[in-house]
Amino acid sequence: MATVRDVAERAGVSIATVSFVLNGTKPVTPATRERVETAMTELGYHRNVLARALASRRTRIIALVHPRLDHRFGSVTSEFITSASRAARARGYHLVLWPVDTDGDELGELVSQGLVDGVVLMEVLLDDARVETLAGSGTPFALIGRTADPAGLIHVDIDFDQSMADALDHLQELGHREIALITARQPLPEYGPKVRSEAAYHRLCSERGLRPVLIDCEPTVPAGRSIQLPDATTAVILMNELAGFGLLSELARAGVDVPAELSILSFGSPELAQIASPPLTIMRAPGATLGGLGVDALIDHLENPELTPPPRLHPCVLEPGGSTARR
Amino acid sequence: MATVRDVAERAGVSIATVSFVLNGTKPVTPATRERVETAMTELGYHRNVLARALASRRTRIIALVHPRLDHRFGSVTSEFITSASRAARARGYHLVLWPVDTDGDELGELVSQGLVDGVVLMEVLLDDARVETLAGSGTPFALIGRTADPAGLIHVDIDFDQSMADALDHLQELGHREIALITARQPLPEYGPKVRSEAAYHRLCSERGLRPVLIDCEPTVPAGRSIQLPDATTAVILMNELAGFGLLSELARAGVDVPAELSILSFGSPELAQIASPPLTIMRAPGATLGGLGVDALIDHLENPELTPPPRLHPCVLEPGGSTARR
DNA sequence: CTGAAAGCGCTAACAA
DNA sequence: TTGTTAGCGCTTTCAG
Numbered sequence: 001m002a003t004v005r006d007v008a009e010r011a012g013v014s015i016a017t018v019s020f021v022l023n024g025t026k027p028v029t030p031a032t033r034e035r036v037e038t039a040m041t042e043l044g045y046h047r048n049v050l051a052r053a054l055a056s057r058r059t060r061i062i063a064l065v066h067p068r069l070d071h072r073f074g075s076v077t078s079e080f081i082t083s084a085s086r087a088a089r090a091r092g093y094h095l096v097l098w099p100v101d102t103d104g105d106e107l108g109e110l111v112s113q114g115l116v117d118g119v120v121l122m123e124v125l126l127d128d129a130r131v132e133t134l135a136g137s138g139t140p141f142a143l144i145g146r147t148a149d150p151a152g153l154i155h156v157d158i159d160f161d162q163s164m165a166d167a168l169d170h171l172q173e174l175g176h177r178e179i180a181l182i183t184a185r186q187p188l189p190e191y192g193p194k195v196r197s198e199a200a201y202h203r204l205c206s207e208r209g210l211r212p213v214l215i216d217c218e219p220t221v222p223a224g225r226s227i228q229l230p231d232a233t234t235a236v237i238l239m240n241e242l243a244g245f246g247l248l249s250e251l252a253r254a255g256v257d258v259p260a261e262l263s264i265l266s267f268g269s270p271e272l273a274q275i276a277s278p279p280l281t282i283m284r285a286p287g288a289t290l291g292g293l294g295v296d297a298l299i300d301h302l303e304n305p306e307l308t309p310p311p312r313l314h315p316c317v318l319e320p321g322g323s324t325a326r327r
Numbered sequence: 328m329a330t331v332r333d334v335a336e337r338a339g340v341s342i343a344t345v346s347f348v349l350n351g352t353k354p355v356t357p358a359t360r361e362r363v364e365t366a367m368t369e370l371g372y373h374r375n376v377l378a379r380a381l382a383s384r385r386t387r388i389i390a391l392v393h394p395r396l397d398h399r400f401g402s403v404t405s406e407f408i409t410s411a412s413r414a415a416r417a418r419g420y421h422l423v424l425w426p427v428d429t430d431g432d433e434l435g436e437l438v439s440q441g442l443v444d445g446v447v448l449m450e451v452l453l454d455d456a457r458v459e460t461l462a463g464s465g466t467p468f469a470l471i472g473r474t475a476d477p478a479g480l481i482h483v484d485i486d487f488d489q490s491m492a493d494a495l496d497h498l499q500e501l502g503h504r505e506i507a508l509i510t511a512r513q514p515l516p517e518y519g520p521k522v523r524s525e526a527a528y529h530r531l532c533s534e535r536g537l538r539p540v541l542i543d544c545e546p547t548v549p550a551g552r553s554i555q556l557p558d559a560t561t562a563v564i565l566m567n568e569l570a571g572f573g574l575l576s577e578l579a580r581a582g583v584d585v586p587a588e589l590s591i592l593s594f595g596s597p598e599l600a601q602i603a604s605p606p607l608t609i610m611r612a613p614g615a616t617l618g619g620l621g622v623d624a625l626i627d628h629l630e631n632p633e634l635t636p637p638p639r640l641h642p643c644v645l646e647p648g649g650s651t652a653r654r
Numbered sequence: 655c656t657g658a659a660a661g662c663g664c665t666a667a668c669a670a
Numbered sequence: 671t672t673g674t675t676a677g678c679g680c681t682t683t684c685a686g
Contacts, residue, residue: 001441003679014657019681026682029655046439050386051679054377054662061423068413078405085424086395094442096388096423097412112373114328114663115421245602275572330663341673346665353666356671378663381678441679657686662679669674 002043011039022047049094061094062298063116065107065130067123068099074241075269079287080122080144080294087292091299093117104133111137118298120144124155126190140305142298144290145192150311154301156293158285159313160193164200167237167265167283168208170318175327176235176263179205180213182227182247184240197239197267217243234262234327241268244280259325266323267316278322286314329370338366349374376421388421389625390443392434392457394450395426401568402596406614407449407471407621414619418626420444431460438464445625447471451482453517467632469625471617472519477638481628483620485612486640487520491527494564494592494610495535497645502654503562503590507540509554509574511567524566524594544570561589561654568595571607586652593650594643605649613641 004022008015013032020026021036028036039045053059064084066077081097088095096116100106107130111119119134124145131153134141143155171179181201183194198214205212217227217240227247229236238244244266248258256262258278266273266280269287273280297309331349335342340359347353348363355363366372380386391411393404408424415422423443427433434457438446446461451472458480461468470482498506508528510521525541532539544554544567554574556563565571571593575585583589585605593600593607596614600607624636 001439001679004681005679015680016657016659016682017655020656023681027655032656044439046436046441048441048679050377050381050441051662052681054381054664055679055681057662057681059377064424066409081408081424082393082426085426089426094423096421097391097408099409099412099416109373112328112371114373114375114377242598242602245604249604271569275569277572277576328663331665332663342664343666343673343675344671347672350665354671359672375663378678379665381680382663382665384665384678655686658684660681660683662681665676665678667674667676670672 001048002040002045004045004047006043007036007039007045010043011035058302059115059117060092061096061116062088062295062302063096063098063110063119065098065100065119065121068101068106075271076285076287077122079285080291083288083291084120084295087295088299091296093295093299095295100130102129104129108133108137111139118142118302120294120298124192125188126192126195128190140298140301142294142301144294146311147192152308154297154309154311156290156297156312156314158193158290159315160196161200161203162313162315163267163283164197164237165204166315166318167267168201168204168210170281171235171237171263171265171324172208174235174263174324177210177327178213178230178232179210179235179237180215180229180233181237182215182217182239182243184243185216185218194239201237229262235324236262236264238264238266238268241266241272244268244272244276248276259323263324263327270319273319273321276321276323281321281324282319283316284319285316289314328375329367329372331372331374333370334363334366334372337370338362385629386442386444387419388423388443389415389622389629390423390425390437390446392425392427392446392448395428395433402598403612403614404449406612407618410615410618411447411622414622415626418623420622420626422622427457429456431456435460435464438466445469445629447621447625451519452515453519453522455517467625467628469621469628471621473638474519479635481624481636481638483617483624483639483641485520485617486642487523488527488530489640489642490594490610491524491564492531493642493645494594495528495531495537497608498562498564498590498592498651499535501562501590501651504537504654505540505557505559506537506562506564507542507556507560508564509542509544509566509570511570512543512545521566528564556589562651563589563591565591565593565595568593568599571595571599571603575603586650590651590654597646600646600648603648603650608648608651609646610643611646612643616641 004015004018008018018036021028021033085095098110119139119141122144124143126148128147131147146155146157186194202212251258267283273282293312300309331342331345335345345363348355348360412422425437446466446468449471451470453475455474458474473482473484513521529539540557578585594610600609620639627636
């Protein structure tokens, strides 16, 4: 492996000059720049990121922190991860994956190793020990999701208010007035998406004079089995992607026609929605967008600490399928 | 941040001694070890992994390389990633995610940066430019999957021969003799799992005196729509998880009872299998196992270069559901 | 505009 | 058993 020293020697300059052309840190004569650059290509030089990190005190590595217990990711989480790693690379950063316990201790250990310039935290809880740890550590961080009071924290999240409003709009435009919300029971009570969605639903129902009907179902499939809808209900909003299948087959068994007799609007991903029959109309989570935005927000802050990027909330977007219809 | 120097000073020893207790490199008197350790805890010392990496010429970081175009992972890929990152952490390594083009150039660039000690390559093709690049770079690497001729390469993969044999065993024990194989058409012709599964199917059929019926379907859903099975067929083995749903609903529409009239054995994941109705009997890919094994094999080699871990092939395991039945 | 030199924090000979 | 010392490869003052 060629080093700056080799390059400097071959180009007949000092190693400082090599560094200057490498980083554009100081002005360099076109002529010498030229010499240095040809020397670099001739030697197949690549700068050692480790040495650079140690000397510059910036590693250009960021960590993507996710709960250690996730034995597998949902589709939205997958989108986060891939889009985050692409975004990081696009800006010249590396992304390490840190599966950590939610208590924050392990995260504290990792952060203190000095490997990363910043952290992107996934699956943020309303009250999250990891956020405390990070705030205390001085390591810059961004949240995907948000705590109960995220003021002052760099974060990106789904806009649940807007998403729920859009969902209701869609169903109301189709003539529905009796719209139930079905959510998955959560292992963690502090799960933001559920709390925020339900709050939005209640608020919007009261604003719009709708009767709120809220149903909790098991997060595991097959759901639907035990879901009891009021007779008046003509449409449901489903916050549990997998439950849609259980619901559909139960309805089929009961002879209820979807969407003629009941409309289903599911928050979820196209992959799953398309294999349902009828294919589900969904509110699609902007997973890929958020992953990239989270990384970008963090890097913006790292490279320009005085400015804290504003929170960015993105709504889910409606992707029409065959499970909603005019009443 | 406290450094070795601070610790050494506080403990009244040299920095070398601190390094020795840190790494267990040399014997140290219990007494001095004690002093050093208390000094470390008192100062809240954590060794800087960057400096350590630069000095020891081992970064203890490995890269998990996946195709850049994957806009999202399948469930098996998710399992790879989480299990790989857990396995890496368990052995004191960090895992970086590298989404790269399949031509190998980008991978070559990254490897030459000196960030990682080794690479775990996912989604390996039968003829894979990235493998060439890695082999040429001198960076140790492990494959999850394998090339056409993986001899001499560290790799772990699904045992397709065994899996297919087990699948046929299951169906034959249920009395089936006319068993079709449905695979997804692949964008890449060099897709190992498909090639190997089909080869195993053909070989086993001829060994067992079964009539091979091979059907290609669209990888996207809803499949099933255009699948034409011979009348004699009483069971199908499905290599395309998503197609199961299309197939099921088409069969339902056609009035074919599953499993009474047709058994379906699908290679796939429990999540999806359980939301089908009837819940699918599956051959479950050992994704989590393979991710961990791949990382372990690589690290074994890194820490003990003379021994090259033997290839490890794991079969998919049968998870009975309700889609297969006695003929 | 370019060079000399001092580190970044740690490891690992080599001495003692 | 412990200490001294020379780097790992790069960035970054400070002079010139």
